[in-house]
Amino acid sequence: MIGVVYMYGKLVKPQAMDTAMAFHRFHKELPFTAAEYGRRLAQTRAAMDRAGLDALLITDPSNMAWLTGYDGWSFYVHQGVVIQHDFDPVWWGRRQDSNGAVRTVWMADERVWGYADSFVQSTECHPMDDLAERLVYIGLERARLGVEMENYYYSAKAHSALSAAMPKATLVDATAMVNWERGIKSDEEILFMRRAAAISEKIIDGLVERVEPGIPKNEIVAGVYRDALHGIDGHWGDYPAIVPLLPSGSDAAAPHLTWDGRPFANGEATFFEISGCYRRYHAPFCRTIFLGQPDDTILRAEAALVEGLEAGLDVARPGARASDIAAALAAPLDRAGIARSARCGYPIGLSYPPDWGERTISLRAEDETVLQAGMTFHFMPGLWMEDWGLEITESILIRDNGPAETFCNRPRKLYVKP
Amino acid sequence: MIGVVYMYGKLVKPQAMDTAMAFHRFHKELPFTAAEYGRRLAQTRAAMDRAGLDALLITDPSNMAWLTGYDGWSFYVHQGVVIQHDFDPVWWGRRQDSNGAVRTVWMADERVWGYADSFVQSTECHPMDDLAERLVYIGLERARLGVEMENYYYSAKAHSALSAAMPKATLVDATAMVNWERGIKSDEEILFMRRAAAISEKIIDGLVERVEPGIPKNEIVAGVYRDALHGIDGHWGDYPAIVPLLPSGSDAAAPHLTWDGRPFANGEATFFEISGCYRRYHAPFCRTIFLGQPDDTILRAEAALVEGLEAGLDVARPGARASDIAAALAAPLDRAGIARSARCGYPIGLSYPPDWGERTISLRAEDETVLQAGMTFHFMPGLWMEDWGLEITESILIRDNGPAETFCNRPRKLYVKP
Numbered sequence: 080m081i082g083v084v085y086m087y088g089k090l091v092k093p094q095a096m097d098t099a100m101a102f103h104r105f106h107k108e109l110p111f112t113a114a115e116y117g118r119r120l121a122q123t124r125a126a127m128d129r130a131g132l133d134a135l136l137i138t139d140p141s142n143m144a145w146l147t148g149y150d151g152w153s154f155y156v157h158q159g160v161v162i163q164h165d166f167d168p169v170w171w172g173r174r175q176d177s178n179g180a181v182r183t184v185w186m187a188d189e190r191v192w193g194y195a196d197s198f199v200q201s202t203e204c205h206p207m208d209d210l211a212e213r214l215v216y217i218g219l220e221r222a223r224l225g226v227e228m229e230n231y232y233y234s235a236k237a238h239s240a241l242s243a244a245m246p247k248a249t250l251v252d253a254t255a256m257v258n259w260e261r262g263i264k265s266d267e268e269i270l271f272m273r274r275a276a277a278i279s280e281k282i283i284d285g286l287v288e289r290v291e292p293g294i295p296k297n298e299i300v301a302g303v304y305r306d307a308l309h310g311i312d313g314h315w316g317d318y319p320a321i322v323p324l325l326p327s328g329s330d331a332a333a334p335h336l337t338w339d340g341r342p343f344a345n346g347e348a349t350f351f352e353i354s355g356c357y358r359r360y361h362a363p364f365c366r367t368i369f370l371g372q373p374d375d376t377i378l379r380a381e382a383a384l385v386e387g388l389e390a391g392l393d394v395a396r397p398g399a400r401a402s403d404i405a406a407a408l409a410a411p412l413d414r415a416g417i418a419r420s421a422r423c424g425y426p427i428g429l430s431y432p433p434d435w436g437e438r439t440i441s442l443r444a445e446d447e448t449v450l451q452a453g454m455t456f457h458f459m460p461g462l463w464m465e466d467w468g469l470e471i472t473e474s475i476l477i478r479d480n481g482p483a484e485t486f487c488n489r490p491r492k493l494y495v496k497p
Numbered sequence: 498m499i500g501v502v503y504m505y506g507k508l509v510k511p512q513a514m515d516t517a518m519a520f521h522r523f524h525k526e527l528p529f530t531a532a533e534y535g536r537r538l539a540q541t542r543a544a545m546d547r548a549g550l551d552a553l554l555i556t557d558p559s560n561m562a563w564l565t566g567y568d569g570w571s572f573y574v575h576q577g578v579v580i581q582h583d584f585d586p587v588w589w590g591r592r593q594d595s596n597g598a599v600r601t602v603w604m605a606d607e608r609v610w611g612y613a614d615s616f617v618q619s620t621e622c623h624p625m626d627d628l629a630e631r632l633v634y635i636g637l638e639r640a641r642l643g644v645e646m647e648n649y650y651y652s653a654k655a656h657s658a659l660s661a662a663m664p665k666a667t668l669v670d671a672t673a674m675v676n677w678e679r680g681i682k683s684d685e686e687i688l689f690m691r692r693a694a695a696i697s698e699k700i701i702d703g704l705v706e707r708v709e710p711g712i713p714k715n716e717i718v719a720g721v722y723r724d725a726l727h728g729i730d731g732h733w734g735d736y737p738a739i740v741p742l743l744p745s746g747s748d749a750a751a752p753h754l755t756w757d758g759r760p761f762a763n764g765e766a767t768f769f770e771i772s773g774c775y776r777r778y779h780a781p782f783c784r785t786i787f788l789g790q791p792d793d794t795i796l797r798a799e800a801a802l803v804e805g806l807e808a809g810l811d812v813a814r815p816g817a818r819a820s821d822i823a824a825a826l827a828a829p830l831d832r833a834g835i836a837r838s839a840r841c842g843y844p845i846g847l848s849y850p851p852d853w854g855e856r857t858i859s860l861r862a863e864d865e866t867v868l869q870a871g872m873t874f875h876f877m878p879g880l881w882m883e884d885w886g887l888e889i890t891e892s893i894l895i896r897d898n899g900p901a902e903t904f905c906n907r908p909r910k911l912y913v914k915p
Contacts, residue, residue, distance in 0.1 A: 155854075199839075233653050298726070310715060340732070
């Protein structure tokens with residue numbers, strides 16, 4: 080503050096940075112090593128190279144965090160990270176959020192650019208006008224610039240504003256380019272997911288203990304948050320990218336209902352879709368609790384589902400395809416006469432709301448992606464039938480050899496509390 | 498289930514509906530009366546009329562819920578509500594989520610349309626292809642169709658897919674058209690906001706009681722969630738659209754940092770930005786707690802800020818302008834030598850992540866919108882300085898006469914715990 084050159088918010092011509100020499104005003108506790116960020120950036124640049132991109136504008140907060148360490152609930156305004164081949168990444172966002180960026184990104188402070196508050200939710204101008212001016216200034220006027228066309232945080236309007244403000248540039252759809260690079264997890268990432276999984280186990284244990292007839296749902300959710308946020312083994316808990324989902328009885332036919340104040344009731348199944356979160360890494364985990372005596376329909380479904388999960392885990396090995404998991408799951412369900420059309424899983428890892436999936440692979444018949452060691456999925460064969468639902472799921476890691484490892488280790492069954 | 502015509506997921510030619518006669522498979526507990534939904538729909542249709550729209554595609558989950566009652570965490574896939582002049586609204590989304598829609602929207606079940614799961618996160622096809630086919634089928638091939646260009650849930654790709662699939666239609670930017678109609682709250686809505694505000698007060702009371710040096714932040718956040726979800730006076734608590742924000746010391750310069758596992762420390766101010774939520778309605782409320790003895794800088798800022806808040810509340814009357822509130826706040830801050838460039842508030846009400854604002858009016862010098870009775874704002878003059886921050890804010894209601902009413906009633910001050 081006193082006497083330092085306070086550059087962010089100002090246009091600064093970028094130079095090739097010696098990061099070790101770079102200026103940082105704040106002590107930072109980055110979640111990952113410099114080597115890990117280096118790997119991520121190198122992979123991303125190689126992908127850009129394959130696509131012939133001069134630069135890449137990242138607006139997915141998960142991709143921003145994965146590449147730079149940026150962490151903050153600021154994604155409700157326009158922001159992004161610009162990746163080039165020869166310069167360190169740039170964080171760009173609202174000026175007041177640049178205060179958060181200089182505290183969380185690994186890049187030097189001058190690689191953090193803030194735009195004026197008058198751009199925020201204005202009908203007169205758009206934050207992309209500011210970004211375009213900066214990109215032109217640093218020589219990207221005629222660039223082939225990748226943008227994430229299919230992302231919550233790159234609106235139709237953002238694209239039209241950026242296109243209009245950079246008429247000589249070529250905007251190329253680079254949706255999921257970075258997401259694909261995130262697919263194979265490093266050891267550092269797997270450690271974080273194991274911590275998230277330990278929190279997930281604790282949440283489910285608490286639910287099995289506490290859910291009883293007459294207890295209102297909102298009180299049970301408060302317990303989920305307590306377990307989620309207290310964390311485990313001295314590791315604090317972060318907020319999950321999706322709130323707990325816990326529909327009961329007939330409502331369990333609907334996969335994405337949240338909660339209300341009604342009490343749990345005897346004779347109903349409730350599925351609990353939750354995830355522990357450790358520094359934005361997730362390990363989603365679902366179990367279903369039946370209060371009372373389940374009928375044959377749900378018990379037969381449980382048996383078929385567990386058989387399908389085990390078959391799926393067994394084929395989930397390097398060299399197999401995403402569709403093989405779906406096929407292994409489908410066979411016992413088909414034999415039990417259970418029609419299921421939804422995909423049965425998706426990759427997981429670092430994420431921000433509104434989704435904890437990576438939005439690349441889908442575990443379904445149409446997806447022929449070859450599995451590789453280090454990939455992580457939520458194997459999620461939820462059954463959402465006409466008037467009941469059942470979720471028994473596993474977050475899994477594809478290993479070098481053998482069947483997939485489950486991140487959580489809890490009985491793979493319908494929990495019945497008579 | 499047995500013998501009923503199960504129509505959703507199927508293309509059904511719409512007819513003018515007599516809603517009273519319409520078929521509903523499920524008992525629904527809608528948050529609002531039929532008259533209230535009728536008012537909202539009529540206002541929206543009038544706005545469409547003024548803009549010359551034949552139909553309006555709503556993708557903002559807050560607007561979807563406001564118009565139809567739909568509630569679910571399904572906005573991470575493409576979905577929307579189609580408003581026409583002569584037919585009841587249509588809910589359109591992923592087929593598995595249509596199970597949630599028939600349980601939460603006021604329209605008849607045949608006004609709920611589901612698309613096949615193979616569209617989800619596919620690179621071969623886009624959900625908007627499905628929607629376009631349906632819109633053409635019901636006669637909107639050449640329509641002037643409003644779309645929410647500037648919205649998290651209407652991506653650049655969604656717009657390009659819909660445009661390509663409906664080449665004869667005219668897509669018109671209708672960003673915030675519905676949001677503007679939400680500005681003046683009904684008595685039913687104000688009741689919900691009062692309940693949210695009572696929860697906000699409870700959260701802040703709990704923080705003032707529990708925050709002490711040495712207590713880890715994540716544990717304090719668990720307490721915030723407990724108070725938020727337990728609710729108050731028998732009214733259950735919902736999840737807020739933004740997670741609690743609580744940066745301390747120098748980090749409080751950054752408005753949108755979340756939490757970690759570090760303990761609160763003596764000699765530091767921490768601001769708490771939270772909101773109670775009742776059935777998706779919010780009443781954001783911020784207070785700052787100083788542990789130890791605050792220095793003169795922050796005490797002077799507190800005095801100026803409280804004076805500015807009181808001046809702002811006093812001018813916040815029908816007929817005044819948004820900019821008048823900003824000007825009233827700015828005067829004492831200027832006198833205290835505090836430079837503040839960010840807007841100082843925004844409208845609030847019903848919301849889903851990632852934002853609890855309505856994204857219409859901004860309380861700032863450039864905004865000349867005339868205030869009207871029934872408008873509700875988060876009057877939010879956060880101070881985010883170089884190495885400290887201070888938030889003392891109020892959620893307010895513009896009354897017929899006199900200064901604005903604050904939804905929460907707690908001392909408007911810096912809380913000091915020596």
